[in-house]
Amino acid sequence: MTLKELVANIGIELESDGFEVASMNTLSDASANEISFVSNSKYLKNVSSSKAGAILIDEANREAVPDGCIALVVESPYWDMATLSKFFWTPIEDDNLPEAKIGEGSKISSKAEIANGAVIGKNCTIMSGVYVGTNSKIGDNTILYPNVVVYKDCVIGSDCIIHAGTAIGSDGFGFASNKMGEHNKIYHNGNVVIGDDVEIGSNTSIDRAVFGSTTVKTGARLDNLIHMAHNCEIGEYAVVAGQSGFAGSSKVGRSNVFGAQSGVAGHLEIAPFNTFAARTGVTKTIKTSGKTYAGFPFMDHKIWLKIQGKLARLVK
Amino acid sequence: MTLKELVANIGIELESDGFEVASMNTLSDASANEISFVSNSKYLKNVSSSKAGAILIDEANREAVPDGCIALVVESPYWDMATLSKFFWTPIEDDNLPEAKIGEGSKISSKAEIANGAVIGKNCTIMSGVYVGTNSKIGDNTILYPNVVVYKDCVIGSDCIIHAGTAIGSDGFGFASNKMGEHNKIYHNGNVVIGDDVEIGSNTSIDRAVFGSTTVKTGARLDNLIHMAHNCEIGEYAVVAGQSGFAGSSKVGRSNVFGAQSGVAGHLEIAPFNTFAARTGVTKTIKTSGKTYAGFPFMDHKIWLKIQGKLARLVK
Amino acid sequence: MTLKELVANIGIELESDGFEVASMNTLSDASANEISFVSNSKYLKNVSSSKAGAILIDEANREAVPDGCIALVVESPYWDMATLSKFFWTPIEDDNLPEAKIGEGSKISSKAEIANGAVIGKNCTIMSGVYVGTNSKIGDNTILYPNVVVYKDCVIGSDCIIHAGTAIGSDGFGFASNKMGEHNKIYHNGNVVIGDDVEIGSNTSIDRAVFGSTTVKTGARLDNLIHMAHNCEIGEYAVVAGQSGFAGSSKVGRSNVFGAQSGVAGHLEIAPFNTFAARTGVTKTIKTSGKTYAGFPFMDHKIWLKIQGKLARLVK
Numbered sequence: 001m002t003l004k005e006l007v008a009n010i011g012i013e014l015e016s017d018g019f020e021v022a023s024m025n026t027l028s029d030a031s032a033n034e035i036s037f038v039s040n041s042k043y044l045k046n047v048s049s050s051k052a053g054a055i056l057i058d059e060a061n062r063e064a065v066p067d068g069c070i071a072l073v074v075e076s077p078y079w080d081m082a083t084l085s086k087f088f089w090t091p092i093e094d095d096n097l098p099e100a101k102i103g104e105g106s107k108i109s110s111k112a113e114i115a116n117g118a119v120i121g122k123n124c125t126i127m128s129g130v131y132v133g134t135n136s137k138i139g140d141n142t143i144l145y146p147n148v149v150v151y152k153d154c155v156i157g158s159d160c161i162i163h164a165g166t167a168i169g170s171d172g173f174g175f176a177s178n179k180m181g182e183h184n185k186i187y188h189n190g191n192v193v194i195g196d197d198v199e200i201g202s203n204t205s206i207d208r209a210v211f212g213s214t215t216v217k218t219g220a221r222l223d224n225l226i227h228m229a230h231n232c233e234i235g236e237y238a239v240v241a242g243q244s245g246f247a248g249s250s251k252v253g254r255s256n257v258f259g260a261q262s263g264v265a266g267h268l269e270i271a272p273f274n275t276f277a278a279r280t281g282v283t284k285t286i287k288t289s290g291k292t293y294a295g296f297p298f299m300d301h302k303i304w305l306k307i308q309g310k311l312a313r314l315v316k
Numbered sequence: 317m318t319l320k321e322l323v324a325n326i327g328i329e330l331e332s333d334g335f336e337v338a339s340m341n342t343l344s345d346a347s348a349n350e351i352s353f354v355s356n357s358k359y360l361k362n363v364s365s366s367k368a369g370a371i372l373i374d375e376a377n378r379e380a381v382p383d384g385c386i387a388l389v390v391e392s393p394y395w396d397m398a399t400l401s402k403f404f405w406t407p408i409e410d411d412n413l414p415e416a417k418i419g420e421g422s423k424i425s426s427k428a429e430i431a432n433g434a435v436i437g438k439n440c441t442i443m444s445g446v447y448v449g450t451n452s453k454i455g456d457n458t459i460l461y462p463n464v465v466v467y468k469d470c471v472i473g474s475d476c477i478i479h480a481g482t483a484i485g486s487d488g489f490g491f492a493s494n495k496m497g498e499h500n501k502i503y504h505n506g507n508v509v510i511g512d513d514v515e516i517g518s519n520t521s522i523d524r525a526v527f528g529s530t531t532v533k534t535g536a537r538l539d540n541l542i543h544m545a546h547n548c549e550i551g552e553y554a555v556v557a558g559q560s561g562f563a564g565s566s567k568v569g570r571s572n573v574f575g576a577q578s579g580v581a582g583h584l585e586i587a588p589f590n591t592f593a594a595r596t597g598v599t600k601t602i603k604t605s606g607k608t609y610a611g612f613p614f615m616d617h618k619i620w621l622k623i624q625g626k627l628a629r630l631v632k
Numbered sequence: 633m634t635l636k637e638l639v640a641n642i643g644i645e646l647e648s649d650g651f652e653v654a655s656m657n658t659l660s661d662a663s664a665n666e667i668s669f670v671s672n673s674k675y676l677k678n679v680s681s682s683k684a685g686a687i688l689i690d691e692a693n694r695e696a697v698p699d700g701c702i703a704l705v706v707e708s709p710y711w712d713m714a715t716l717s718k719f720f721w722t723p724i725e726d727d728n729l730p731e732a733k734i735g736e737g738s739k740i741s742s743k744a745e746i747a748n749g750a751v752i753g754k755n756c757t758i759m760s761g762v763y764v765g766t767n768s769k770i771g772d773n774t775i776l777y778p779n780v781v782v783y784k785d786c787v788i789g790s791d792c793i794i795h796a797g798t799a800i801g802s803d804g805f806g807f808a809s810n811k812m813g814e815h816n817k818i819y820h821n822g823n824v825v826i827g828d829d830v831e832i833g834s835n836t837s838i839d840r841a842v843f844g845s846t847t848v849k850t851g852a853r854l855d856n857l858i859h860m861a862h863n864c865e866i867g868e869y870a871v872v873a874g875q876s877g878f879a880g881s882s883k884v885g886r887s888n889v890f891g892a893q894s895g896v897a898g899h900l901e902i903a904p905f906n907t908f909a910a911r912t913g914v915t916k917t918i919k920t921s922g923k924t925y926a927g928f929p930f931m932d933h934k935i936w937l938k939i940q941g942k943l944a945r946l947v948k
Contacts, residue, residue, distance in 0.1 A: 109745065113425065113462070127763065128761075128763045129779065145802065147445065147463050149461070149462045149481060149518075161817075164763075165519065165781060165798075165799050165835065167479065167480035173517060173537065173540075173557060173558065181553040182535060201803075201837065202799035203797065203835050203836075205481075205518040205519045205541055207540065219813075219814060221807060221815055223859075224799075224859050225519075227559050237813035239815075241805060242805065242859035245558050247557075247594075260877050260879055261877055261895050263594060278897065279895065281595060303631055306631045310631065312931070315938045315939055408775070429743050429761070445761050463761065465777070465778045465797060481779070483795065483796035483797050483835055486777065486833060486834040487795065489833060489856075493871075496869075497851075498869055499869060519797065519835050521833065523833075543856050543874040543875050545855075561874050579892060581910065597911060619947055623947055
């Protein structure tokens with residue numbers, strides 16, 4: 001689709017065809033055949049260095065758009081980005097694709113559904129009620145227990161174990177909203193990529209990325225009922241106990257350990273090898289390693305213990 | 317079933333047949349062909365104005381029952397209500413009903429199960445492992461991702477997206493208990509009603525109502541792993557982030573926004589257009605709009621921040 | 633397998649065959665045809681009285697091993713226990729076992745999968761997408777709603793109701809880790825045992841035991857989205873509201889009542905008939921009955937209320 005055709009959907013009339021638009025992306029990751037957008041003023045600093053072919057931006061900031069990049073001036077860049085995201089959404093299932101490839105030695109339950117275009121490696125066990133979506137790839141020796149769902153375009157490595165009812169690749173919780181409170185869905189054209197030797201518990205939810213990938217790296221261990229939002233990254237060998245949640249775009253370094261019912265706010269980074277007590281709520285980036293945290297908002301575990309002691313004495 | 321036949325099951329012998337009992341209901345919603353009950357003294361004030369045909373009540377309060385309404389005097393009205401609720405339970409599946417109706421253009425996976433009596437609208441996508449129960453109705457253009465379960469008698473609107481593994485219409489957590497701690501199941505003869513343009517994440521649970529409906533209104537957005545108990549109501553365009561929970565009968569006004577891991581206690585109301593930080597625990601009715609809350613018990617967000625500051629200084 | 637053959641897998645060369653090893657077990661539960669291990673120094677006191685046939689132990693503590701028991705001296709007993717646990721793992725499904733036995737009057741959906749060796753009692757309702765694993769047993773009159781998963785070797789009693797998407801018997805969250813942070817899976821050769829008259833909500837996860845059983849006793853009521861880790865025990869008639877979590881090996885006495893989003897730490901015991909407000913985090917064993925608790929760390933409910941009052945006044 002040409003840029004001209006695409007942006008006609010949001011009421012912009014371009015004189016020239018512009019370029020053939022490959023996809024949408026963030027300001028920092030977009031290349032010349034992609035369009036991008038300024039969702040909020042925090043990201044304005046990324047406009048001038050963006051390699052995007054065109055950028056959705058409001059009138060007040062159009063001057064920031066670099067030479068050679070087309071400024072798509074609109075009232076609500078985020079709302080219009082949501083509208084356009086739908087044009088890059090591929091069909092949930094595609095009957096025109098070839099039948100799924102199943103590697104030697106893999107055992108697929110007759111009650112599982114492997115969509116066209118999927119690829120299953122060798123010696124996998126795909127149990128009853130499992131769904132593997134279009135174009136998804138599963139490595140070798142991986143076990144998907146009953147009723148695991150892998151949405152389209154996702155990647156799961158070798159030697160993984162995914163327990164019953166876990167959903168991988170569901171849409172992230174993303175939409176633009178107007179002043180009336182109405183929402184405009186942002187289609188999540190990214191995916192989920194899970195490394196090798198990862199074990200994930202039952203009834204856990206891992207959302208696909210808006211752009212790029214939500215990632216669980218090699219050797220990580222996730223427990224039951226975990227919520228992992230779009231574009232998060234869980235590092236190598238990290239351990240996450242039950243009912244913990246990760247808000248969008250947070251990056252957890254290798255070998256971090258989270259107690260049960262923990263939470264991590266969005267858009268932050270956690271350096272490797274830290275430990276978080278149960279119910280810790282991480283609200284800021286952590287740049288150091290080797291510490292133990294607790295509480296919400298989080299603090300050094302020892303300080304949290306002291307505060308609990310003081311509170312107990314308060315009432316005496 | 318006549319009232320006489322019905323109450324024989326709890327050891328009451330009526331001389332006359334009474335009326336043909338249509339169902340059970342709350343004191344305030346019951347009509348003349350329904351029976352009701354006084355579950356606790358808080359609701360005694362609703363007895364005199366009740367339109368119910370008969371009311372389960374204890375000896376001490378029988379005088380409150382209005383003229384023309386039959387007082388069913390028992391030791392434990394709540395326990396007996398639970399016992400009788402079973403007689404209004406319809407079969408989970410009913411082979412005598414006609415086969416499900418499927419609207420034009422809808423694509424139903426051969427691995428989905430649509431029970432007799434269900435109605436699916438036009439252009440829906442019903443994926444592998446989905447279950448739609450007896451007498452449930454799905455609107456047009458709605459997508460049910462793999463392994464979504466819709467129990468009997470529920471209603472889902474048009475243009476909805478429900479993600480993998482979400483359960484809609486499971487029984488609410490309701491039972492009467494005696495002094496030994498034994499429980500008597502309250503059959504949930506209500507349903508779940510979901511409006512149009514609603515998106516719900518993966519592995520979320522929405523329980524059916526005891527009487528009436530648990531409701532998610534038009535345009536609402538629910539994330540993954542949310543718990544919504546019986547008889548709750550989520551207003552239009554409300555936004556609920558992952559792992560939040562709503563206890564029974566709470567009503568959330570339109571365009572409220574809940575951060576992740578929030579909780580709302582039972583039987584309260586929240587006015588429209590408020591915002592709740594992650595992990596807020598709402599414990600009281602909120603009658604004003606436009607505010608931001610945090611903490612548990614909840615308070616103004618700014619006050620919560622101040623308290624956290626004071627606590628941090630406490631230990632220095 | 634002889635002990636000699638087994639321990640060759642962790643580089644130990646025994647001169648004699650030792651005994652035919654039946655399984656692995658804890659120090660206190662192991663019998664003469666089982667091997668055990670010392671996972672941490674807290675359990676050293678159990679070595680001398682252990683009836684195990686052989687014990688994995690480090691050099692420093694080998695003298696504690698009683699006469700007649702073979703000391704298997706290794707650098708990392710816990711890591712090696714994990715390695716050996718795999719040799720006791722039985723196949724997830726076993727085609728050589730006889731077809732499942734289905735009791736009279738039970739209705740099994742054609743879209744459910746009952747593995748070989750399973751036994752379903754009389755008058756059960758097994759709905760679409762349910763999976764019942766090898767050698768699992770279901771009692772009479774039990775309802776498994778759509779997409780419930782029961783892993784191999786588990787036991788569910790009579791008159792139970794398990795709601796959609798609940799997973800019973802998924803592997804516990806257990807592994808040995810080395811200093812690099814790499815993990816070695818501990819195979820969970822135990823099971824889950826659920827008593828009679830138990831109701832469990834939707835999308836709940838109950839993990840199987842490492843050794844022995846994770847247990848939910850007669851008459852208990854579990855709500856939606858609950859996390860129950862390996863080797864926990866929930867007592868008779870206990871009530872657990874939505875999104876609560878129980879860490880490994882905790883034992884909850886009969887008729888305890890937990891509000892929503894509660895948490896219980898691992899390896900503790902709670903005496904019968906206590907009540908926990910929503911979001912209570914139980915961090916220590918409770919030996920008394922009849923009390924109400926709240927907060928995290930938990931405390932008497934009244935004290936918690938007082939502290940909240942003091943905190944509110946702090947900022948004024």
